[in-house]
Amino acid sequence: MLTMTTLIASAAIIAALCPTGKLRASINTGNPILAHLNANGQPEGVSVDLARELARRLKVDVELKVFDTAGKSVEAVSKDQADIGFFAIDPIRGAEIAFTAPYVLIEGYYLVPNASPIMSNAAVDQSENRVVVGLGSAYDLFLTRELKQAHIVRAPSSPTVVSTFIEQQAEVAAGVKQQLEADAQRLGGLRLLNERFMEIQQAMGLPKTRGEEAAAYLRTFIQEMKASGFVDEALKRHGIEGASVAPV
Template identity: 35%
Template sequence: MKIASLLGVLLPLTMSAATAAEDVVTKELTPTGKLRAGLAYAPVKTPVFVTKDASGQVEGVGLDLAKTLARSLGVEVEVFVAATTGELTDASAAGKIDIGFTPVDDERKQRVDFSPPFFIIESTYLVTAASGISTQADVDRPEVTVAGIAGSTTIRAAGRTLKRAKIVALKSVADAMAMMQAGSAQALALSRDAMPALQKTLPGSRVLDGAYQVTGVAMSVPKNKPAALAFVTRFMEKAKTDGTVRRALDAAGLQDLAVAPSAN
């Protein structure tokens, strides 16, 4: 009888604590009642970038992961589309979005918090046929102009490693490719996974071997939201092991890309 009485007291307390914890997650992760998901747009799908179909609807890895997260929270997704991952970091830091999908670097870690990575990117260069560039070292010449995306981890890393080349930060991948196609830039700084599709639009171009940066792509949340961070951390580790990330990559036509290793 004493045990039964004790259980009668403890069970409601346990349930109450669990409900309170869920309420904190909901308050931190979906303060508006919806999951505001920040996604960066580009002409080609990658683990970082989404695209739009003929009707203008967004599709891609980040959206699929956001929808799965939203279902686990019992809410709808509200999509926030930006031209660059830098804009997503700004939006997250300002509390305009609840989650974002971006590569990770030290500068971003100062402004937002991150889940474990779901994909590992290598930053490299796409170079024009007329550039005469064949190695990473060849890029760092005074006569070389490198196009990159403003506010991105790739252009920041290029800035740290290139001492003589001219670096031009542009608003979007499309703007950077236009500069390459016009011959105004000889190299494009971006992640390797984005290169094959872009290379097709630039005859004679080649992707350089090696990488000047290797980092993870992860889900970001605003700072000072520990319950939200803990929740997306658990979500991402589970998503990597239960096939959620794999299905999102496959659906985007990225079957050849590997899911980041689990921390467990």
């Protein structure tokens, strides 16, 4: 098991990770498993805790750049407007972003009306079905590759998937299990299909232009945060259920 004294940042690593003198962290509040805005409008969650801990280790201030969708959060990092971010691993994103191993695993599920004839994931990919996803989300990218016949409808953000699904009277909504469950309980008349369509691997990432030494430091940091119990404790502290810590 990694120890909390393993990681030492050289001046070169600090310069690569914090070229402005601060650690600019891209935070996506569109996925409540990772982060959300509290009653005072301030971001909190496991990704915020990880950003603050990394900045503490680097001995720099942290600047949280808050976005309401994964797509905007990814764009900030890929365009060097932020130094690190917290995203689901995806090959399209990987063209410009170097990912760590995942730190949290969450599940993507389908939601349908109670009266829908769709009873299994296999029945979703039919030409008569419209599947509502959050624009630029991990499951948008995944289902764009995987669905061959169903039509994808993109809601402005992940939190608006179910409202768009209802407004357009679509056949299927896709998203993070916990978010869909909460919407189904709040609205009634909706049910989740009985198995996930994907496992979403949430990782940290940085621009590939920052170099391999900085990327390796970030990968080791995430391994330490999992091995030490930091990630598990953060999930519990923020009351997150249904997400699991990824294996070290």
